[in-house]
Each structure stands twice: as C-alpha cells, then as structure tokens.
Amino acid sequence: MATTSNNTPAHASHAYLFKNGYGMIVKTFEFPSNNKTNGQCIELMDPPSNPVHGTFWIQSLSNKTSITSIRTKKTKKNVDKECFSVEDLVEANVGENVEILVADDVRQTKEWITGKIKSVKRFQELSDDEDTNPAMPSGPVVHSFPGHHTISSRLPSSNFHSSHNKSGDLVLFETADNGLLGLTLTSIKSIRGATLKTTYPHKISKNCLSIDYKNDSGSNDTGLMKYLTYGITWAPSYNLVLLNSNDPSTKRLRLSSKAVILNDIENMTVDNLFCIVGFPNISKFASVIDPIISGDDVKTFLNSLTQCETTHSRGHGHSIMSNSIMTQQMAMPPMSSNISIPDNTSQDVNVDDLHLYEFKNILLQKKERLMLPIFDVEIPYKDIYHCKINSLQSEYMHSGYGEKKPFEEVWHSVEFENITNFVLTTAPIIITKGDQEQQFIGQDTLTYTSKGLTAFVNLTKALDVQIQAEENVVNTNPKRFTFRRTNYQSDNIEGKISVVNYKTETIVVVVNLSLTGKITNHSVAPKKDVMKTNENTVNEQHDIRWEINVKPKQTLDITYNKIYNRSV
Known part of the structure; x- marks a missing residue:
C-alpha cells in the first residue's frame, strides 16, 4: 500500500468565528491518485489538538475517492533542531572538517585538534520516543474549557540530551594525518570551523491520522477536514462620533465598527473568514474533545460525556452558548424617505438566524x-x-399606591436608524464629539439591532429633565373571583407620569413603561403598546412607549388608568 505523509494543512478555505471562544475551521487537502487495487494511505501529521466531540470530520468532496478507515498512529519524522550546546554542535557537524578543543582531565591540559568528525555513538538512544506534538496525548492532563475540565492522558516529554549518561557517548574523530581518535563527548570543550552547522537532524515520533482510501480515477481528488474548536474568537466594538454642524436642524454622526480576532490555536491562512453574529447551539458537547484526537481511555471518555450531560441538564450550558444577542430593539419604524443607504460598505451574509461579517484572504498567527x-x-x-x-416591581403593585416615588433615571441619548448593510451586534461603543476634537462623552453598550431598526446610545444622565411616576388606587371592586385556586379583587388604579423640562429648548422625551394590568385609557396616545398575556396569568402585561415633545420650562403629565387583579 502506497503511503503519503503530509502536514495537516495550515491553509483554511473557511473559518467561522463565534464570540464565545469557539470557531469552525474548514481545511482542504489532496487525495493523490493511484490505480493500484490495494488502495492507498495518506498520513496527516499534527492534527488539531482539541476539536469538539462529534464535529471532527474528514471526507472526500467527490465520489472519485472512497475512504476505507481513519486511524490514529505515530510516525517517525526527521526534523532540524537548533544546537544549544557543544555536544549538539559536534553531532550536527558529523562528516565536516572542524577544529575541536579536547581536554585531558588527568593531565589537566587542553589541545586544539584539526580533522573530521566521523561519527557520534550515543550510549542510549531515546530520540525515537520523543514527541514534541501536544496533540493526541497519552498521559494525564487537564484540558480547560469555560466551566469544564476533561481528563485525557499524556506522558511527560523528556529532553533528549539530558536523558542519558554523556560520559558514555563516543566520538570518532579523524585527524589531519588520517589518525582515528576515539573521544568521549564530554571531553570536547569547544568546536570551530569555517562553515560550522548550527542545526542537526533529529528523528521524532509525530502524532498523525492515517487515512486509508482508494482513488483510481487517474487524477487527484480534494479532501475536506472540518472541526469546531475552542481558542479562537472575535471581539467587536463601535466608535460613535457626534459631528459638528452649523445647522442645528441637521445632525449627523459617524459610526465605525471593527472586529479584533483572537487566535490561540494554530497558524493558518484563511480564504474566507466569517465573524458570526447570532446565538449558536454548541453547548452540549463543547467540553468534550473528539475521541479520535483526545486519546482518552474508555472510562475517561464516558465520564466526560456523563459530566457534559449533567451540566447541560442543569442549564449551565447557557454561559457557553451566550454569544451576541443580549437585547434587541423590537420596534420596527419605517425608514425615512430622505435617508439613503451607504454604498461604500459591503453587506453581511444572512444564514438562517446567524449573520456573518466576511473577510477575504486573512493570515492568522x-x-x-x-x-x-x-x-x-x-x-x-x-x-x-x-x-x-418598570412598574412590574412590587413597590408599584401591592401597597403604597398613594406614595410619590423618587425621580426616575433620565438619559440624554442619541437615536439613529441602522441604515448600514450590517446588523449591529451587542458590543461596547465609545462616544466622542467632533471629528477633530474627539471630546470624550462616554462609553455605552450598543445592543443587537437589525437592519432598518432603531438604536439607542446613552450619552450622559440628563440633570435638567426630571420624570416622576406614581400610581394611586381609585377604588376596589368588592366582588371577588377565583383564578387557579387563588382569590382576587380588582383595583382601579390611576397612574401619572410627570415630565419636567428645565432646559431652554424643546426636547424629545421617550418614556418606556412596563406595567401589569388592563389599560382602560390614557391621556396621551402611545407610539407603541405591546401586550403580553396568556392563560396562566391573571393580569395583562404591557410594554408602552410614549414619544412626546416638551417645551422649555414645561411640565407635561401623562395619565393612564388600569385594572389590576390583586390576590386576597
């Protein structure tokens, strides 16, 4: 059977990065053609070290190639090692004409000798057992993931030149007069030469995947390797600049976005890199390494699966799944007719509920x-x-309805429509003023905003705008009723929201009120009223949004009435 050895490719055709530390890597390699009936074998050395269980796949992209089996093994490979000692330099220059400084410990003399190093005979050869590749370990080691630990096995690596008795190493040295000397390696104190080599070949055992396949098509075929792995992610952020304008009726801002790629796993060049916005379902087996790579014994592998199932059933997987959508603006306002879509941006790719920011030809170290x-x-x-x-809180609902509440928190914010070709993902945003001055205003969190929806960014607390909310019980219906074995009475409640503008200009005030109870009337028609109810709740829930203009020094009251069913 013909065998071809290759390194696992460092070239990725596609890479998909989530914001939770996980990435999906897709690589391609070649299945060479061979018409022999006994099939072929290709060995891919240095496979990925921690692919998630069930996500590591190797396949052919066409029906020209059929894969018979894939097995893990160790293969021997010669690598060049840097010289770090005189002993290393002696071994690296076997067959070379050099000068060596030989010490005689008995006579306590040193002498330079010119000649050729014929050979170095090691007392104990251990190099074939050395493995510098951390993948597919074979002794106890802990793999760390967010909130999880899994155990696999790995033998400790040993240093080649400290693992044996150097005093027993023999160097055969041919002098300039053709005399042959046998020297101990430790007796050589220095070495010099016009073309001294500083690296030496060293044979090591490498982890590899041995793929048995058959391709008798007469041409090479393309193979695919894909895996989900932890240790590569992206972090978005935004920059918002309030631009100066001589016309107060025209206000514009400059919004910029960037992605920072964090790569802790491997070197690779990526043809198509995608930074994903969305909520991936990858939590269940995220802490388990695929068994063909991990090298775990049966007990360890099954224990890791059991731990994974237990953790998932307790709901702890949410921390791994949480990605980008924390808050989403639900309003869907119409686009203004005088706003044009920028034509200098590319467009994100929408795949079901995931959005992809795409980058081409990226080198990741x-x-x-x-x-x-x-x-x-x-x-x-x-x-x-x-x-x-939020009047859903108990302080508004059950007692003290006549008590006047403290002032609510009011923020001076900017509101803009997402007219870019991208969804806006949840990320930090810095706010400055002036393209040249860059006066610092603050930092906020920009929440997930679909294309065409409205985004809010808080600038500063508004000290010149005060809002107070209160609710008072007007009367109570003495008639009781039972709902799900609980007795209730209905309170008629009057609510009032007072808005005071101490500024010297007319302002736009947006009030979002979350309340429980059936709304019967309101003095100002809301811009939005989203009602939530189901058969298991005795009261309706409302998310109401008012948008009002308040003149300078004006106090404006918004009143409403509701019926609230209170347990008795």
Whole structure:
C-alpha cells in the first residue's frame, strides 16, 4: 500500500468565528491518485489538538475517492533542531572538517585538534520516543474549557540530551594525518570551523491520522477536514462620533465598527473568514474533545460525556452558548424617505438566524491579535431624553399606591436608524464629539439591532429633565373571583407620569413603561403598546412607549388608568 505523509494543512478555505471562544475551521487537502487495487494511505501529521466531540470530520468532496478507515498512529519524522550546546554542535557537524578543543582531565591540559568528525555513538538512544506534538496525548492532563475540565492522558516529554549518561557517548574523530581518535563527548570543550552547522537532524515520533482510501480515477481528488474548536474568537466594538454642524436642524454622526480576532490555536491562512453574529447551539458537547484526537481511555471518555450531560441538564450550558444577542430593539419604524443607504460598505451574509461579517484572504498567527475594520459610515440622528419605568416591581403593585416615588433615571441619548448593510451586534461603543476634537462623552453598550431598526446610545444622565411616576388606587371592586385556586379583587388604579423640562429648548422625551394590568385609557396616545398575556396569568402585561415633545420650562403629565387583579 502506497503511503503519503503530509502536514495537516495550515491553509483554511473557511473559518467561522463565534464570540464565545469557539470557531469552525474548514481545511482542504489532496487525495493523490493511484490505480493500484490495494488502495492507498495518506498520513496527516499534527492534527488539531482539541476539536469538539462529534464535529471532527474528514471526507472526500467527490465520489472519485472512497475512504476505507481513519486511524490514529505515530510516525517517525526527521526534523532540524537548533544546537544549544557543544555536544549538539559536534553531532550536527558529523562528516565536516572542524577544529575541536579536547581536554585531558588527568593531565589537566587542553589541545586544539584539526580533522573530521566521523561519527557520534550515543550510549542510549531515546530520540525515537520523543514527541514534541501536544496533540493526541497519552498521559494525564487537564484540558480547560469555560466551566469544564476533561481528563485525557499524556506522558511527560523528556529532553533528549539530558536523558542519558554523556560520559558514555563516543566520538570518532579523524585527524589531519588520517589518525582515528576515539573521544568521549564530554571531553570536547569547544568546536570551530569555517562553515560550522548550527542545526542537526533529529528523528521524532509525530502524532498523525492515517487515512486509508482508494482513488483510481487517474487524477487527484480534494479532501475536506472540518472541526469546531475552542481558542479562537472575535471581539467587536463601535466608535460613535457626534459631528459638528452649523445647522442645528441637521445632525449627523459617524459610526465605525471593527472586529479584533483572537487566535490561540494554530497558524493558518484563511480564504474566507466569517465573524458570526447570532446565538449558536454548541453547548452540549463543547467540553468534550473528539475521541479520535483526545486519546482518552474508555472510562475517561464516558465520564466526560456523563459530566457534559449533567451540566447541560442543569442549564449551565447557557454561559457557553451566550454569544451576541443580549437585547434587541423590537420596534420596527419605517425608514425615512430622505435617508439613503451607504454604498461604500459591503453587506453581511444572512444564514438562517446567524449573520456573518466576511473577510477575504486573512493570515492568522497563533497568539497574534488582528484588527479588521467592518464599516465606517455617516448616519443622521436625533437627540432624545430616554427614561425606562418598570412598574412590574412590587413597590408599584401591592401597597403604597398613594406614595410619590423618587425621580426616575433620565438619559440624554442619541437615536439613529441602522441604515448600514450590517446588523449591529451587542458590543461596547465609545462616544466622542467632533471629528477633530474627539471630546470624550462616554462609553455605552450598543445592543443587537437589525437592519432598518432603531438604536439607542446613552450619552450622559440628563440633570435638567426630571420624570416622576406614581400610581394611586381609585377604588376596589368588592366582588371577588377565583383564578387557579387563588382569590382576587380588582383595583382601579390611576397612574401619572410627570415630565419636567428645565432646559431652554424643546426636547424629545421617550418614556418606556412596563406595567401589569388592563389599560382602560390614557391621556396621551402611545407610539407603541405591546401586550403580553396568556392563560396562566391573571393580569395583562404591557410594554408602552410614549414619544412626546416638551417645551422649555414645561411640565407635561401623562395619565393612564388600569385594572389590576390583586390576590386576597
């Protein structure tokens, strides 16, 4: 059977990076053609070290090649090693004309001798057992993942030149007058020469995947290797600059986005690199290394599966799954007619519920950090004063309805529509003012925003805008009713939200109110009222949004009435 040895390719046709530390790597390699009926074998050395269980696959991309089996093995390979000692230099220069400094410990003399190193005879040869590749280990070692530990086996590596008795090493040296000397390696104190070699060949055992296959098509075929692995990710961030303008009616901002690639696994060149926005379902087996690579014994492998199932059933897998969508604006406002889509940006790729930022021909070095720009556009915006009120909290619901509440937190924010060709993923955003000045305003979190939806970014707390919310019980219906074995009475509640503008200009105030109860009327029509109810709840839930203009020094009240069913 013909055998071909190759390194696992460092070239990836595709790489898909999630924000939770995992990446899907896709590589290709060749199945050479051979018309022999006994088949062929190709050995891929240095396979990936920690592919997730069930995600490591090797296949042919056509029906010209049939794979018979894939097995793990060790193969011997000569590698060049750097010389770190005189002993290394002696071995590296076998067959070369050199000068050596030989010490006689008995006579306590040293002498330079010119000649050729014929051979170096090691007292104990251990090099064939050395393995410098950490993949497919074979002794106890702990693989760390977020929130998980799995055990596999690995033997400790040994240093070649410290693993034996150097005093027994024999050097055969041919002098200039053709005399042959037998010297101990330790007696040679120095070596010099016009063309001294500083590396030497060393045979080691390498982990590899041995693939038995048959390809009698007469032409080479393409094979595919793919795997999900931990240790490569991307981190997005945004830069928002409020641009100066002489016309107060025209407000524009500059929004930029970048991706930082963190690669801790391997060197590779990637034809198509995708940074993914979405919520991947990869938690269940994320802590288990594929058994063909891990080298785990049966007990260890089954224990890791058991631990994985237990952790997943307890719901701890969410920390691994959490990726990019933390908050999503649900409003879907129409696009303004005077806004044009920027034509200087590429477009993300939408695959089901995942969005992909695509980059071409990227070189990724292990332990290197790489910054890639995504887009840089100007967008119209408007200033708003934003307040979120949550009356679902118990302090609003069950007692003290007549008590006046403290002032709510009001933020001066900017509101803009995502008119880019990309979804905006959850990430930190820095806000500055002036393209030249770059005056620092603050830092916020930009939440997930689909194309065409509205995004909010908080700038500063608004001290000149005050909002107070209160609810009062007007009356209670004495008639009781039972719902799911619990008795209830209905309270008629009047709510009021007071907005005070101490500024010298008209402002836009956005109030988001979350409340429980059936709304019967309101003094100001909301821009949005999303009602949530089901057969298991006795009260409706509302997410209401008001958007109002408040004049300078004006106090504006929003009132509403609701019926709240209270347990008694």
